[in-house]
Amino acid sequence: MNVQPRVQAGKPGGGQFGSSGHAEGEIELGNEQSDAVPPERGPLHETSRGMFEVVNATSRVEPSADPAVTRTSIHPGGIPEVRAATGIAALRMERAEQEDHTEAALRLQADKGSKATVLITTRSGDVDAIEGTLRNLPDGMVLMKKGSSTRGYVLGRNGPTVLAVKPGYGGAPDLAARFDEHANAGPVLEPATFDDLPVDAGGPDRPNQIAAVYVYDHPGFGGGEDGRGTLFFATDRDPDAGPEGTGIVNGYTVVQPGSGLTSEHGSMYETDLRRWGGRVAGYRPGSHTFTDAMDFGDRASVYGDGDIEACWDAVKAASA
DSSP states (O other): OOEEEOOOTTSOOSSTTSSOOOOOOOOOOSOOOOOOBOSOOOSOEEEETTEEEEEOOSEEEEOOSSTTOOEEEEOTTOOHHHHHHHHHHHHHHHHHHOHHHHHHHHHHHHHHTOEEEEEEEOTTSOEEEEEEEEEEETTEEEEEETTOSSOEEEESTTSOEEEEEEESSOOHHHHHHHHHHHHHTSOOEEEOOOTTSOBOOOSSEEESBOOEEEEEEEOOSSTTOOEEEEEEEEEEEETTSSGGGOOEEEEEEEOOTTSSOOOEEEEEEHHHHHHHEEEETTBOTTSSBHHHHHHHHHHHOSTTTOOHHHHHHHHHHTBO
16 A cells, blocks of 8 residues: 655644634534535525525524424534535636636726626625625725615625626526536535544554545635635544644645645644535545545646646545
8 A cells, every 4th residue: 555654643734734724703503513515505585685695604594303493503704614615616616707807897897887796705605696886996896785875895805705797787696506507516515524534543654545535715824825625635533632632634735726825745633624614525435545635736736727626526526
């Protein structure tokens, strides 16, 4: 069996993949567990005037013993596996539809002060189609809410990410369908679990077989980094090496081109993988090797021309 050098147990290695990011705070009400959740929308509905929910990543209705009682869990920072799946879909859509084309379409409508439907996503993973009027401001662009001349959404570096735009009102169904195409192309994610991973046997070598794959939003280490769609190919775990008896997972991380991060081998705390993303549902252990993961990293690392889509597609193909 091929083996790879082992990172010292108990010390997350590979430099950037240690537990040093800045995760968003969360408040959770209700249960934390859920079934596998693809980034799919329910029936498109208007949550407020001119605002249509495509993906709700921040709340979930939980089962209740009393059918007359509804319990909802609230995650201001986003439900990790839903947020991570939405991140892949949004990134795939951005790369397919070209950011400069979307920017040009926005500016064309804003220059004319035109009505438009804009598809946006937030850091928490929510996706909405919003009808409003686009206007230019001295320091950016704003989407004024439908029917309001004083309230709107600032678009740009500090606002929500714009995925697509259509002239006029009524574009929400089309934009939602376009998002769904990209979402359905990605792997289905479930909450991150680890108990079935092979246990670290010690010694200098690591197994070459990939036991599970996780997708997460790498938090980065400073401004300007985009860690959406990050893959972690796990080989084994040390269940007691982390703080307070938590586990550490060994493997290889693959990041998208232009992320500002580097694909490399290392280890991650289970708590971080659970907080930042989810596990690929139905992934067949042994479908890839550590060497395959390294090859995926090389393939995705070319700035501008990196093929991260091939990595996502290969993981999806290896899933039930």
